[in-house]
Amino acid sequence: MLWFNEHILTVVVFLPLAFAALGLLLKGSWSKYIATLGTLVTFVVSLHLWYHDSGAAGFRFSETMSWIPSLGIQYKLGVDGFSLWLVLLTTILSFLSVVFSTGSIQQREKEYYFFMLVLECGMLGALVALDVFLFYIFWEAMLIPMYFLIGIWGGKEKIYAAIKFFIFTLVGSVLMLVAILYLYFKAGQTFELSQWYNLELNLTEQLWLFAAFALSFAIKVPMVPLHTWLPDAHVQAPTAGSVILAGILLKMGTYGFVRFAMPLFPEALLKSQSLLALLAVIGIVYGALVAMVQKDIKKLVAYSSVSHLGFVMLGLMSLSPHAINGAVYQMLNHGISTGALFLLVGMIYDRTHTREIKDYGGIAKQVPIFTVIFMIVTFSSIALPGTNGFIGEFLILSGAYASLPWLTIVGSTGVVLSAVYMLWMVERVFFGEMRNPKLATLTDLKWKEIFVMAPLVVLIFWMGVQPKFFLDKVDVASQSLLLQMKTYRGVQVSKKVSLRGTLSLRAQQGVAISPVKQKRLLHPAGFAMTE
Numbered sequence: 001m002l003w004f005n006e007h008i009l010t011v012v013v014f015l016p017l018a019f020a021a022l023g024l025l026l027k028g029s030w031s032k033y034i035a036t037l038g039t040l041v042t043f044v045v046s047l048h049l050w051y052h053d054s055g056a057a058g059f060r061f062s063e064t065m066s067w068i069p070s071l072g073i074q075y076k077l078g079v080d081g082f083s084l085w086l087v088l089l090t091t092i093l094s095f096l097s098v099v100f101s102t103g104s105i106q107q108r109e110k111e112y113y114f115f116m117l118v119l120e121c122g123m124l125g126a127l128v129a130l131d132v133f134l135f136y137i138f139w140e141a142m143l144i145p146m147y148f149l150i151g152i153w154g155g156k157e158k159i160y161a162a163i164k165f166f167i168f169t170l171v172g173s174v175l176m177l178v179a180i181l182y183l184y185f186k187a188g189q190t191f192e193l194s195q196w197y198n199l200e201l202n203l204t205e206q207l208w209l210f211a212a213f214a215l216s217f218a219i220k221v222p223m224v225p226l227h228t229w230l231p232d233a234h235v236q237a238p239t240a241g242s243v244i245l246a247g248i249l250l251k252m253g254t255y256g257f258v259r260f261a262m263p264l265f266p267e268a269l270l271k272s273q274s275l276l277a278l279l280a281v282i283g284i285v286y287g288a289l290v291a292m293v294q295k296d297i298k299k300l301v302a303y304s305s306v307s308h309l310g311f312v313m314l315g316l317m318s319l320s321p322h323a324i325n326g327a328v329y330q331m332l333n334h335g336i337s338t339g340a341l342f343l344l345v346g347m348i349y350d351r352t353h354t355r356e357i358k359d360y361g362g363i364a365k366q367v368p369i370f371t372v373i374f375m376i377v378t379f380s381s382i383a384l385p386g387t388n389g390f391i392g393e394f395l396i397l398s399g400a401y402a403s404l405p406w407l408t409i410v411g412s413t414g415v416v417l418s419a420v421y422m423l424w425m426v427e428r429v430f431f432g433e434m435r436n437p438k439l440a441t442l443t444d445l446k447w448k449e450i451f452v453m454a455p456l457v458v459l460i461f462w463m464g465v466q467p468k469f470f471l472d473k474v475d476v477a478s479q480s481l482l483l484q485m486k487t488y489r490g491v492q493v494s495k496k497v498s499l500r501g502t503l504s505l506r507a508q509q510g511v512a513i514s515p516v517k518q519k520r521l522l523h524p525a526g527f528a529m530t531e
Contacts, residue, residue, distance in 0.1 A: 008048055009061050009077040012087065013124045015042045016094070020117035023110060032102045035113035039095035039120065046091040053084060055473050057480045059130065067134075072190040076131040081477030082258055082328060083127045085470060086251060089335045090127065093247045094120040096452050097240035100343055103448060104239060104350055105153065112153060115145035116240065123248050127255065132180055133191040136173075142249065143169050146241065154236040161229075161236035168229040172216035179212035183264075196264060197484065203267055210268035213261040214276070220253030223276075223313060224283040227306050234302035239346025242298070246305050247339035251331045254312050258328070258481060262316070266485040269319075277317040277404050281411040283310030288417035292424070297355045300425055301341045304381065307414050308334045311396050314411050318400035319485075324478040325471055326395025332470070333388045333463065337380040340456040344374050347449055351442060357425060362434030367444040371430050373453050378426055380460045382419040388463035 004011065019038025023031040053060055059078030067075040079087060098116055105112050122145065125138030143166065151162035180191075186205075187195050201209070219226045230250075234242050262269055287307030294300035308330070315327030348370070349355055364371040376387075383389035393415060401408040434440065445453070463470060 007063060008045070009063055009079065009128050012042060012046050012049065012091070013077070013121060013128065015045060016117040016120040016124070020114045020121070023113055023117070029109060031110040031113045032098070032105075035098045035117055036102060038117055039091070039098045042120065043091040043095045046088055049079060049084060050088060053473065055081070055476060057476050062130070072184075073133045074131045074192060075134060076192065077128045078130045079128055080480075081473040081475070082255065084473055085328070085332050086127050086248070086255060087124060089332055090120065090123050090248050092455060093243060093335060093339050096343070096455065097243045099448065100346065100452050101238075101240045104346065108152065112149070115148050119145040119149070119244060123252070126252060130193045131191045132183070132193055132196065136177065136180060139252070140173060142252070143173070146245065146249065149241040150233060150237045153238040153241070157232070158236045161232040164229045165233045168219050168226070172219040175212040176216035179209045182209065201265070203271075206265040206268035207271065210261055210265035210272065213256065213264070214272070217253040217256035217261060220256065221250060221309050221313060222253065222306065223279050223310075224286055224306065227283070230306065231299055231302045234305070235296065235299050239342060239349070242342040242346075243339045246342060247335035250305060250309060251335060254309065254316065254327070254331055257316055258324070263481060263484050269485075273317050273319065277314055277407050280310045280313035280317060281407045283307065284314065284411045284414035285417070288414050288421060292417065292421040295357055297357060297425065297429070298342070298345050300421065301338060301345065304418065304421070305334065305338055307418060308338070311393055311411065311414065314400055314404070314407065315396035318403045319482070320399035320402055321475075321478050321482060323396050323399025324481065325474050326392050326399055328474045328478070329463075329467065329471065330392035330396060333380070333392045336456050336459050336463070337377055337389060340377040340453060341381065343452060344370070344377065347445065352439070357428050359436055360429040360439065361436065362430070362432050363439050363442055364430040366434070366439060366442045369445045369450065373445070373457060374430070375426065376457055376460060378422050382422050383415060386461070386464045388460050391464060391467045
């Protein structure tokens, strides 16, 4: 038991890989049972992290072992308030996606479930890696299985979508690799992230390195104008691939900002803050407007992701503690709500083999359970009070308004636009006259499909009425991030709050300030301290 507690992160990360290898050894349909068992066991074991998490500042469940000492590479893992919930989101969405796939994947099952499990291993590893070389290995490991999932089990234009996804992601990864190598030698040939946080970097270095990291993460988010790979990948990917892509892989971009780009290069971030916030707002409005005119339900949901991830980036770029909490909360919300929408679209597609909105209409009476669940997820997606989406967007907009008032006002129109395109789509698909006679024989959700959707519906309401349960751990990590940026390698940051509540940060060279002085400086603006 002691070994298990000390190596819990290793167990969580590599359990899917162990089951993937086991699935290859067995014949035929056994692979789907092995994958289901593997993702279920991984999810159950990951709950150990939540149950025993102290909620304290810094990284917990840390593991450090020498891996390639001659190159200064370590096997180092840990979780904090940012990564803990994303790990749990990964394990539960992977389990639900595999359960759904057992009824929809009929060809090359063994390879399919192998790639799903390898993908889960890569995502979990990237979320908990604290050695940057190790992080990069897991980051690249995510790319390959997703490429094959789209390219083999995707739609009619799967090859085009898979290659486009691969090229976009690879270009960003190469740029980040160059920046990683520069920092490796700058830090004295070590990849340990905690040592990189203390590096002395001038503004020019920060700007170039930040650009390399930020571009890689912005492609993954994706931010406008780097988003063009996303609709193709979403539409062509199999349903489970779309769920994982929207639910987790897109969060790797926003997670990369809070874990690497923001704390490593705070002065470059301040220089780029307005530009990135502007791109985030453009993404909110542009994604919503394009979603409004889509004829394909899946493509509509895909473009809604561009809009929703714009809210996350706006929250992060505001540098407000409330908005950063909201941004992390919105990462979880989007994973749950959009993952659920893709699952529902996949369920109806399996019955009708069409995603065109015009092919539907008036099916609410025919499939009442499906309609009710779709409406609940829609309310979550448009941030109706009482659902998880409302908490995230409220925190982002209320927090970001203090530092970015005009951009926040423009971005808030995305809330209205999302209600328009989602409810309009629901009206055309579920209500009115049934125009297609083939839909008269449409069957409602099966017990297995209800089982897949039930946990997501529970989370929608749980996160909507009990946000404190989730935010307590996130808040500690957000405060630590802001404090780390303000005391970055001995740079003393002064700030002033204008009458309009606009927070401005001005960095000045000097000695590190004491915790007591930090508290005195930060408290009036509402920044809680972590001592």
